[in-house]
Amino acid sequence: MTQTSSLHTLARRAGAATPPVVAARVRGLSDRAVAWLFITPTMLLLLAINVFPLIWTIRLSFTNYRANRPNAPLRWVGLENYTSILSDPDVWHAMQTTAHFVVWSITLQVLLGFGLALLINRQFRGHGLWTTVILLPMMLSPAVVGNFWTFLFQPQTGLFNHVVAFVSGRDPSSFQMIGDVTLAPWAIVLVDTWMWTPYVMLICLAGLRSIPDDLYEAAEVDRAGPFRRFWSITLPMVLPFLMLAVLFRGIENFKMFDMVNLLTSGGPGSTTEVASITLKREAFEKWRTGYSSAFAVILFVTVFGLANIYVKVLNGVKQR
Amino acid sequence: MSGATPIPPRAERWRNRAAAAAVIAYALITLLPILWIVQTGFKTPPDSIAYPPKLLAEPSLEGYVNLFTTRSRQTPEYIAALPPADGWVDRLVRSRNMVVAGPSKFGQRFVNSLVIGFGSTVLAVFLGTLAAYGFSRFKVPLKDDLLFFILSTRMMPPIAVAIPIFLMYRSLGLTDTHLGMILLYTAVNISLAVWLLKGFIDEIPREYEEAALIDGYSRLAAFRKVVLPQAATGIAATAIFCLIFAWNEYAFAVLLTSGEAQTLPPFIPFIIGEGGQDWPAVAAGTTLFLVPIVVFTVILRKHLLRGITFGAVRR
8 A cells, every 4th residue: 555655656756856758768679669569479379369260261152172182182162052051041030049049038138137227226225235136147157057957847847847837837847948930039049038038127127226316306397207307317338338238248149059058958859059050050060161261251241240330320329 | 115114114124034934944845956967966876766765864975986986896705805895985885795996987077077168268268358348448340240259150050160160170170189179169258258348447547557658668568567466356256157157067078078078968877887877976966066066166157247248238
């Protein structure tokens, strides 16, 4: 403490006494050299493990390469992989499944997360402890979560089926969350919502806490009712935060692989086969490396494009 | 919301109680699956799949014993002919007509998770701190583009990058090695490390370093003796985030490791007993896997928000 405060006074005195040029003429390496020395290793690592593989993927996407036959003659096929992906009904099915998953899981997380944030923001006694408890699921490994939910969803013996049976009075073995064609897409939405609602909640809570009290006091003076206050103060102030949460969840859920792979592995049939699972099948089970590389490029461009459009909209909202 | 509210304090108190009740109800429901898994780890295999599920079962360590050992089934005559059981583990296993054949792979996979988790965290935080300081303090050409590029590496679906990395690692001999996984997780974590640490370092007043520079320190010495101690909390929080990511990661682990360097997430779901998944053992493994995360979450509470938004929201 004493060291920092003495530094602080020293800094103030030095700042008053010396022109800023002095700071630039220091011993040892020049600032320029230090900057490059510090930044280059990170850039090299990212070039080796992110950029180089990405370029390789793009290159492979124009070939008929198969990773399980590395010695087969390599043939350039032009845009053939791309055209066959865009006309493949399985791919469109996977995109629809992904869209269903992304839209519903995020809608539920926004409603629940925002609701919880409003409640926690009342700062009742013990809210800190309960907030930490609520946050736990999002810190867990999605793969391990997907795996243990298969246990909870067992129709005969699973906790989930028995809780639903207890509440609704139905027979616990009358429905199968992950074996049923209509329920399975909702099973992955449910588990994702259980896991990530706290994420949206935490970000909304930050938004709520950023609202200055005097805004509400001014509204009191104007005799604005609780609904009016919510619509014209709370919601617009929290919206940028909420949109940020939606952006992060959107990117993550679009890429979703681990939780779904262990919960349903795309089944039954292909009812929960989200894009990443189709990609894994093509790349590591059917070994159509060229074809799956093209699919990977399409997915990456889609995420990147959607995220960029979204950020533009988000900045528009922030500026209002 | 201060004293200016016209709502009578009594009504306000009741509303607070209702809010508390709703939040606590949600917290308990959300905690239920986790508690159920922890409890399943202390059930016997028959109790774990009883119909209807047993809320209270006699606690047993069979799941943990099965998690750490491999066993072979023997005839009762063979077991009767053995010398007396050595300790409670032997007695428990023999009561199921089995003998311990050796340790399971769980311990080795746990060590792999630790080595790869800590290895990649140390590297990512080391490189990330340097880069974050560079971006925070110096005029770097195309700074915003470079920072956005670092962030965008996180937008790629892991499976998409896994194809060429799989090919690259195969030709370099890095498949299923600790080094390969450490490098890979470092590359994934470094975007988070740079963005978080840049935020933390931006908050340290430049005057501290400038004073040190005037005192005759070199830039590197000022970084080491002035900036690093000030950034210690931020570095620790970043490290825990990187560690959690590496600890939890599944997609790369399942595609690029199979034995030597396999971590826990691809291993735990495939703990098999006789006739399918051995749920108490899976639950025991899951519990041991989750304990460090729970501890970290409690430690990280204050920095959680910042970590999950790449430093975009700082409270």
